Structures are given as C-alpha cells and as structure tokens.
Amino acid sequence: MPCKAYSAIVLKQGRILVIKKDSASDDSIWFLEVDSPFVREQRKLLGTEVVAWSKGVRGNAEKPIVISGPSGVGKGTLITMLMKEFPSMFGFSVSHTTRSPRCMEKNGVHYHFTEKNVMEKEINDGKFLEFASVHGNLYGTSIESVEVVTDSGKRCILDIDVQGARSVKASSLDAMFIFVCPPSMKELEDRLRARGTETEEQIQKRLRNAEAEIRAGKSSGIFGHILYNDNLEECYKSLKDLLGINDDAPVNGLEVEGINLPKEHTATKMEDKILIQETGEATKNNMIVLDLSSINGGAPGRTRGIGLDTVNSS
Ligand code: ADP
Ligand code: 5GP
16 A cells, blocks of 8 residues: 555565665664464563554674673673674674673663663563563563674674573574583683672672583473683684584675665565555656565564565566
8 A cells, every 4th residue: 555655565464565765775674563473472471452563674694693601701802802703793782780880881882870760660661572581680682783793784693691591582582592611710800800890798608609500401301502612712712613604604794775765656566576656757667575484583683684686677
C-alpha cells in the first residue's frame, strides 16, 4: 500500500516491510514484526499485544563471541590483546553496570556506569539482551551495545558472567561461547590481589563465587570451548586459533553498506523480491531489486542479509 512517505508490504513470517521514502541510506528499510518468534515471546511475557521494529541492513554479521570466566582469570587482558592486534576486526560490547568505576575506567568505554533504578527501568522497557546480578551488582548487555559494534562491521565480543551467557544462549542471538579457566584457585587469588582493584572483602566475595562459576562453566553445556589461561601468550594463541585467525587473516572487518533508494518510487512484491521503481519521467526505467530470500536476525536487533541489485529496464 503506497502512501506519500512510506511503502508497506506484507511478508511471510509475520512481518511487514516498510520502506521510508526520501530517507538516509542507513534508515530506509524497516521491518514491523507482528507475529515473529520475538513478538510471540514478548506477548506471552507481557500479557498484552506487542509489535516490534527491526531495522533492515545489508551484509551478514559474524557470530558474536561470548567470553566468560571467574573474575581475575584474564578475560579483559585477552580481549584487550585481541582488539589491539585486530582493531578493525573486533569490537567490544560495552556493558551497563551499577558498580562504581575503577580508577582507570572510563564511562562509555569500559562500562556504561549507571544507577540501579535507571537500569531496572531500561530492563523493563526491553532494552537488554541479558542482565544478571554479579558479585552484588547489576550487570547487563543492552541490545544497542551489540548492534553498535555489529553495525560498524566488526565481530562483537561480550565479556559476561555465566548467568548472562545462559540468557544469551536462550536468546535469538547466535553466538560462540568460550569459558576461560584459571590454572588453580591459588593463582586466581594471586591475580585478583595483584590487580589491586578490589577491597579485601570484594576479593573474598569474587573468590567464593569463582568455584561455582568454574563448575557451571565446565558442566552447563553452554560453552563450546574451554581455554586455560596459565601462560598468557599460549592462551592468547589458543584463542586466536579458536577464532580461526592466522597470519593470512584479512585485516579488515566485514563491509557494511547502506541502502540508497530513490526518493519517489513504487514498490511491488514478487515472491522473495521487492521491485522498487523510480517514478520520475526521466528515471522510470531505473529499478532496484531488494532480495529478501536470505534475511536473518530481526527484533530485538537488526534484520540482516538483504540483497540489492540495480536494474535498468530500458
Ligand atoms: P578478568 O577480566 O577476567 O577479571 P583481568 O584481565 O583483569 O581479569 O586479569 C586479572 C589480572 O591477572 C590482571 O592484573 C592481569 O594482568 C593478570 N593476568 C591475566 N592473565 C594472566 C596470566 N596468564 N598470567 C599472569 N597474570 C595474568
Ligand atoms: P568486573 O566488575 O570485574 O568488571 O566484572 C565482574 C563480572 O561481571 C565478570 O565476570 C564479567 O564477565 C561480568 N560482566 C560484565 N559485564 C556483564 C554483562 O553485561 N552481563 C553479565 N551477565 N555479566 C557481566
């Protein structure tokens, strides 16, 4: 049904394609989900009618990487090494937390530091992919934090605890799960102390939680890969092997392109393809074909994998 500013086309799988006319290339294609798996789940959860928007983008994202392990095992160190060596390939999902910043930590870089009531409201508003209470504070991954990284064409890394990993595993996000183990509890304690960022009481709390985390990490069936961080360089090499990064790896991440559509057009559906025809007298033979046969993802994140072809029918 074309109207002045939008075209709307009913698709399979409970979604409606909405094309915005005269919009920026990164804002032209949207999917209104009326009966997708996410919408059905939310409907049940909230006990009310639900619809959800998902922005359509070209290109497919590589699977995000979830890294878990007890506090002090070296997750942050390994992630920093990876991002330093491959800055255009990996991006870090910046979590929200209610804990106080450590002296070198920057808001928006290491965490989004926030208040408990603010974060709880955002969780209720459905803005979080997962959240958990860890060592007495609330931590969580917002959907936007993952999308910001993926939209920049990078593979997203999430440093989250085992409860968070369990939630991600149950969500629509298809991820790779890695658990990092310490060589011993004594070594874990030494590392936590040497880091010098926690009080004695906090160190004790983290060590108490570590045993249960390691047990859950090894036995829960969540993690497809377990790394032992004894020697740092060796563990880092194992991580790179796991991620399939070797000397021949491309240095750039995936390319992300916008979708430039003509300002005035008509849109017609033909099976999995949408024909978008310019309506100006001089340009009416110009046509863009959106191929929706391989779309994936969707609310609560982006809908990816839209194919694009330009045709001149004259
Ligand atoms: P996490 O992010 O898992 O809490 P960190 O990356 O902050 O842990 O590491 C905790 C401390 O242990 C840091 O001071 C770090 O330099 C140190 N560390 C990390 N890996 C090793 C290792 N393999 N051997 C010795 N020290 C390590
Ligand atoms: P720290 O306070 O040392 O930065 O982190 C403590 C623990 O919280 C770590 O195990 C870390 O993986 C976990 N964590 C950090 N961010 C998140 C998050 O967004 N979600 C969850 N579930 N855990 C997180």
